[in-house]
Amino acid sequence: MSLTLVIGTKRFSSWSLRPWLALKVAGIAFEEVEIALRQPDTKADILKHSPSGKVPLLDEDGFKVWDSLAICEYLAERAPMLWPRNVQARAVARAVAAEMHSGFMPLRRDCPMDVLGDTPMTGIPDEVAADLARIDALWSDCRARFGVSGPFLFGDFSIADAMYAPVVTRLRTCHLPVGKASQAYCDAVMALPAMREWVEGARTPSDFRPLPS
Ligand SMILES: N[C@@H](CCC(=O)N[C@@H](CS)C(=O)NCC(=O)O)C(=O)O
Structure with a gap:
């Protein structure tokens, strides 16, 4: 297979x-x-x-x-390690993954993912600020309630972290502010060897064609 x-x-x-x-x-x-x-x-x-x-x-x-x-x-x-083992943690992890999958449109629209970018957002629109506040609260809550065994949302890495990894890159490249706990979480995601590998891979795409002007 x-x-x-x-x-x-x-x-x-x-x-x-x-x-x-x-x-x-x-x-x-x-x-x-x-x-x-x-x-x-x-x-x-x-x-x-x-x-x-x-x-x-x-x-x-x-x-x-x-x-x-x-x-x-x-x-x-x-x-199965891709979801938290505890049944309640797993339910919340699925909820936060689904919230990402179907939400945060203003942030996604105004700060699209560009892992090689560095474009500080000036004058954060209210809708984006609301997304940021929700993400900050959600991450802090997951870390506080479930994050004892490691630096990720549910301690060990899970699909919830995979779903938010592009948000982590957006916060960095658009220079968007989050609280201390969320910043530490972002640092842990960016330190993953696989994240470094993805960013490195972005520098040398296997199917490189210049963007149309
Ligand atoms: N809900 C889909 C969204 C997939 C999606 O929008 N992918 C984009 C790339 S990130 C795409 O295929 N864009 C190509 C196009 O729209 O032509 C998922 O979660 O996989």
């Missing part, structure tokens, strides 16, 4: 980062196919792999799972 994860340009593809990180941290072997985003033929290239026309997509010997969170759930079937 072999796994292939089809992803978008590492520099920009926040949804791709999530299952890629889960695979790496769980130590599951996989191949990756990187498709250049923001090109005239991006959609056609993605559709060769993914019926939804979106990345990421996981292909296991022809069996396809699309959507970042569904892929993470599929991975957790073989690597």
